Amino acid sequence: MNTAILQAEQFGIGTILLRLCLALLCGGIIGLERAKKHQSAGFRTYMLVCLGSTLTMLLGQYEYYLTHIAGSGSADVSRLGAQVINGIGFIATGTILVTDRQEVKGLTTAAALWASACMGLAIGVGFYECVAVGILLIFLCIHVLPFFENRISENSRYMNLYIGFQSVEDVRTIAKYMKSQNWKIYGIDIEKGNKNTKGRFQAAFSIKLPEKQPHSQVVAMLYELDSVSTITVI
Template sequence: MSELTLLSRVVETLSAFNDFSIAFRIVLAALMGGCIGSERGRHGRAAGFRTHILVCVGSAVTAIVGLYVNSVLSAPGDPMRLGAQVISGIGFLGAGTILTRNQSHITGLTTAAGLWATASIGLAVGVGYYWAATCAFLVVGITISILSRWEKIFRRSDFRIYYVELCDMKYVNPLLESLGEGILSVQVIPPRSDGTNHVGLLCGIGNQDQQTLDRLRTFDFVDIVLPDD
């Protein structure tokens, strides 16, 4: 059997709706979702490795179920109707990763958009559209890993990022209310010390806003203030 013939049979098997292709699609969705989620997890996002795997696999299974109902059970209707509900439903999960402060500063949008894109990749894998899923996976990976570095370079001219560690989660809101517009952005991350109940923050402070930085260091519940370079 020639290599071309073998490759053709593999492609035909993966494109068909059978037990092997279904298992392959679920595993592929888990791998793609895990790769995207691992980058988010390294940056301390709430939706990380496991969340993205579950979103991608769940979306793939939803698409597979739609195809199964249509092709195997011969039920009438649009096989992608279930998949359409994933796109709208993932918005509720993405909204939980977005933090809005002072009605002007928003963080978590990249993670929320990543969850939505991961769900779409899962749907593409579930229906066997491997080329589109692979292209989308590569573009998403480049966007959240490589392009984020360019974003930091552009932002450094406006403000610097400081790592701030509080002794308890309950002090996050009082801190933000006290400093007001002095903090341009904030992101909650796991603490870097071993302190019990501690919480870490990545705070964006204007380069010329020394007053906010000085006030930040005077609070009793603030344990660490360091430039996050």
């Protein structure tokens, strides 16, 4: 009887309201940074993903309550939660794209969506300690760590450059200049010009610098070449 009372309390209006509101809050916190950067999955998307995950876990718990406590039968509480983890992949995949500059975008957004779904599952079962630590670490990854990531990548010896030029012969000029600076080239992918590039050729260069050097300085050096029209660090 005590077990039945305890289970029934899990579905009181106060508990349900707390968990659903907490899901909206946590999803909003995660999605706020993505919304500021005008990502495809923004503020409302994260709130809905987290809310939906919470509702799923509440539904799983309620199904367990009905079959094991209030009636007969069997139900697996984790079954619906597992489907959320699998299903969120379809939404997350839609945020990942490869640009015409061979640059992959949306991975952080997809990972944050997946984390938001997991956060909703934790809220749905009332694992508040996990929620508190999880939201803190996710917030740290999204808002604080990019500063350190940019510092590390800016001073890395490896660079991927997307360079625009007028003719395919300019590739030799650019490559010759890079070698004169002792920059090791370990990959060149040339693309023919089209209407979007106004007839310019473009190529992705993967290079390794002989020593740590600010990437902005490398870009400035390449812009001194007459054959170079555009440069994008990818």
